[in-house]
Structures are given as C-alpha cells and as structure tokens.
Amino acid sequence: MNTTKTRLSQKISAIAESATLKVDAKAKELKASGRPIISYAAGEPDFATPAHIVAAARAALDDPANFRYTAAAGLPELRQAISAKTAETTRITYPPSQIIVTNGGKQAVYEAFQILCDRGDEVIVPGPFWTTYPEAIALADGTTVPVYAGAEQCYKVTVAQLEAARTEKTKALVFVSPSNPTGAVYSPEETTAIGRWAYEHGIWVITDEIYQDLTYGGVTAVSIVKAVPELAEQTLIVSGVAKSYAMTGWRLGWIIGPADVMKGCANLQSHLASNVNNIAQRAAIAALTGPVAPIDQMREAFNRRRKLIVTELNKVQGFNCPMPDGAFYAYADVSEALGREINGKIANTSLELADLILSEAEVAAVPGEAFGPSGYLRFSYALGDEPLLEGIKRIQQLLGTK
Known part of the structure; x- marks a missing residue:
C-alpha cells in the first residue's frame, strides 16, 4: 500500500x-x-413539533409531486412564506429569487462563507461564539478573528472592540442576536452602532437570526438590516425553523442576500445538495404561515x-x-x-x-x-x-x- x-x-x-x-x-x-x-x-x-406542522407533512405524503426533484433554491411557496416572514422583522421585502432554502441553518452558514470568502480573508467573530462558525470559515479558506466579551459585558462586544480587530483583510462580521451560547441580545442602539460601523467600512455582515423569535421580558431582537437598512446590500441573513418551531430534526433553513450574491449561492447549492426534502419544505410552509399559539x-x-x-x-x-x-x-x-x-x-x-x-x-x-x-x-x-x-x-x- x-x-x-x-x-x-x-x-x-x-x-x-x-x-x-x-x-x-x-x-x-x-x-x-x-x-x-x-x-x-x-x-x-x-x-x-406542533401538530399543524406535522399534519402538513402527512398531507404532503399524499401528493406524488413531492416525490420528485424540485427547484434547488426551494419551493416557490416556501420562499414566498420566508419572504413574508422576513419582511415582518426587517421591513425589507426580499423577493423569493433572493432566498435559498437549505438543509438546516448549518448549511446556510456554510454556504454564506463559501460565497463570500477567498483565501486570506478575515472574518470577525464576536465571542463566545457557536462552535461551527470557525470551522465553516476555515473550510472557505478564511481566517477567524475572535473578539471576546465576558460576563461583565453581558457577553456583548462593542464597536471599539470590533474596530481594534479590523484590518485591511477584514471581509465580514458575524452578528448573532440572540446569541448561542450566551443568550445575549443586543439592544436596538447597540445593533445600530455595529451596523453603521460595518456599513461605513464596507464590511459584509452575516447575521444569524435563527433565535430571533425567542426573546423574553419585553426584549426585542432587532434585525441589523432593520436597524441600518442601507446595510442590506452587504448583508447575508441566515435562519431556519429549527429552534422557534421545535423542528431541529426536519433540517430546514435558509439564506437571504443581495441578488447577485444569491445567484452564486444558487449555483453552489445546485451542485452541493440540490433541493431540500420536499416534505420538510411543506412542513416549513405550515410553520411560517400557521397559528402562533x-x-x-x-x-x-x-x-x-x-x-x-x-x-x-x-x-x-x-x-x-x-x-x-x-x-x-x-x-x-x-x-x-x-x-x-x-x-x-x-x-x-x-x-x-x-x-x-x-x-x-x-x-x-x-x-x-x-x-x-x-x-x-x-x-x-x-x-x-x-x-x-x-x-x-x-x-x-x-x-x-x-
């Protein structure tokens, strides 16, 4: 051998x-x-998983159309539902053509770095951070630049910290609110300050909003593109149904961004995975459009x-x-x-x-x-x-x- x-x-x-x-x-x-x-x-x-979501999946099994290949970017009805949901939280109406349905939020994160990073690009990642971010950045030949905040800061980084970490190689910032692992939620003012900093320096933002609906005590997690609308052309939103809808095993996420970038993302997914399981997509439509009780x-x-x-x-x-x-x-x-x-x-x-x-x-x-x-x-x-x-x-x- x-x-x-x-x-x-x-x-x-x-x-x-x-x-x-x-x-x-x-x-x-x-x-x-x-x-x-x-x-x-x-x-x-x-x-x-709530009963109405499971019922939608059962009903989908009776339609042979769901047993066939569908569009790699996702079912049109689901992409429209994601568009409507995102418009509620961002005040920006992203057309379905700018939305790619993925196999869970992890695939959305993976694709985000793949479509943005070249070798040597630096990505600022506020910490403590989810364990997958650095690995996904490395797989895209990027370099993770961690910026840490401790308990004394309620685990939230400041613009001053981000600026100290910025170099001419900085390509993107990962922004997560609410946070995994800390549960920290940036205030509207903090979110706006970070968004303006990124916009002024031409830094892409990858905002992971999968926990956005899970806030407490009157606190609201403001989307960074709602706080700074002009940032939308240099922001990728990743999210999914896993956490808010108790659908971790259904593996259904999405990525949203500017039209030209999402065209590249669609090309990547067409070779990487093609379409997400159609039954899970039908279930996700029910999750996004069904009762909230x-x-x-x-x-x-x-x-x-x-x-x-x-x-x-x-x-x-x-x-x-x-x-x-x-x-x-x-x-x-x-x-x-x-x-x-x-x-x-x-x-x-x-x-x-x-x-x-x-x-x-x-x-x-x-x-x-x-x-x-x-x-x-x-x-x-x-x-x-x-x-x-x-x-x-x-x-x-x-x-x-x-």
Whole structure:
C-alpha cells in the first residue's frame, strides 16, 4: 500500500468535531448504559413539533409531486412564506429569487462563507461564539478573528472592540442576536452602532437570526438590516425553523442576500445538495404561515425555565450567570470555581470542571472551550422543569452554595 499520501485532505483533517454534539453524544451514551444523566448540552427544544406542522407533512405524503426533484433554491411557496416572514422583522421585502432554502441553518452558514470568502480573508467573530462558525470559515479558506466579551459585558462586544480587530483583510462580521451560547441580545442602539460601523467600512455582515423569535421580558431582537437598512446590500441573513418551531430534526433553513450574491449561492447549492426534502419544505410552509399559539406556549415555558436556571446557577459557589434575554441558554462564568479540590479532584479549566461534574454529579454541560476561552459552562434550559431543577441541585450539592 502506498503510504506517501494521507488518507484525508489537510482541510478536512483540520476540522474539529462539534463540541456541543460531542458532549451530547457522551451524555446519551452514559444514559443508555443506565446512568441517570441529566444533560444541558443540546441546543434542542424538548417540545414536539406542533401538530399543524406535522399534519402538513402527512398531507404532503399524499401528493406524488413531492416525490420528485424540485427547484434547488426551494419551493416557490416556501420562499414566498420566508419572504413574508422576513419582511415582518426587517421591513425589507426580499423577493423569493433572493432566498435559498437549505438543509438546516448549518448549511446556510456554510454556504454564506463559501460565497463570500477567498483565501486570506478575515472574518470577525464576536465571542463566545457557536462552535461551527470557525470551522465553516476555515473550510472557505478564511481566517477567524475572535473578539471576546465576558460576563461583565453581558457577553456583548462593542464597536471599539470590533474596530481594534479590523484590518485591511477584514471581509465580514458575524452578528448573532440572540446569541448561542450566551443568550445575549443586543439592544436596538447597540445593533445600530455595529451596523453603521460595518456599513461605513464596507464590511459584509452575516447575521444569524435563527433565535430571533425567542426573546423574553419585553426584549426585542432587532434585525441589523432593520436597524441600518442601507446595510442590506452587504448583508447575508441566515435562519431556519429549527429552534422557534421545535423542528431541529426536519433540517430546514435558509439564506437571504443581495441578488447577485444569491445567484452564486444558487449555483453552489445546485451542485452541493440540490433541493431540500420536499416534505420538510411543506412542513416549513405550515410553520411560517400557521397559528402562533403553540410557539407562544413554548416561549412562555422557556421564559419560566430561564428565570429558574439562572437563579439556581447563581447559588452555586464560584458561579456567576448573567440573565440571558434570548435563545434558551444560560452561560455561567465559573472561573471562581476552578482550582479547588472537589471530591479529591481539582479542575483547573472549565473542560476539566465539565468532566468532573459529569462523572461526579451525572450532569452534562458544555465547557467554554467549545465557544472560546476557558472559564465558562453553557447550560441549555430546553428541557423539562423537573430535570432542569434536579440537575442544578446536583451541581449545588457537589460544588456547594454561596
């Protein structure tokens, strides 16, 4: 056998496994072995997909047209529904020709960097950030430039920080509000300031709005193109139905942008994946055009759990958790819990602390190393009230309370 060539390309070999999925898989494996694991790892609503959406999928199975190839960019009816939905949140009417339906939000993110980045282009990514962004940027031959904000800033970066990171190679900024992993929501004023900065410097914005409908306490996540309409010609919007509609497994997302750029995106998708599953597309139409009561009920449950988990996390010795305004994540600064002996063991990093909590308390959380610097733990509160409280009580018993 010829051993002079590697079996994998350098690009693929350099990709890191999704840390969130890795922790979730480990938790599920331990649970399957009989251990009473409580997992806060997955960013996945615990609710069933609303009944009217499932009914639309069932009805779609009776139409043979859905068993055939359809337009690679998406069903016309779905693209129109996305256009109408986006017009509500941006005050901009994007024609269906500027909308590409993708296999989940991840594919939309992947395609966004593929169509914008050339080798050496820099992409500013405010952190803590979703673990997939840097890998998708690297696959497009771009360079991630992280800009971090800690708990003292409620995990929101400033224009001054972004400007300090800008170089002549800066091509794009990733803007996420509400945020995964922190749940932070930028105020209208903060969003406007960042949008104007990007516009003035000719920087593309990739705005991930998949959590936009999940905000609480009267807070609104303002789309950056609504805040700065002139920015629309240098902005790509990525989103999907996974989070707000409890449709993670349906794999349905989209990307929206200027006409010339979206033409290139359509060409890419025609070779990459062709059309998204037609049954999922029909279900997504029902999600976007159907009743909102089931969605409101989920949001109310998330709001209740948000208050509960933050209150309980802040009782843990060494934990500091700001109250998130959106998504369904609590991001705790655990730096003061590091370096002390716990059941005869010492955790010096949040990765080690997450492992210790999993082994000693049978609770899974995602360490900050998955999203940027060490010293943090992400807890998804997209799980039932009873296990949510039980898991934090176990951590309190292990680490002590204030």
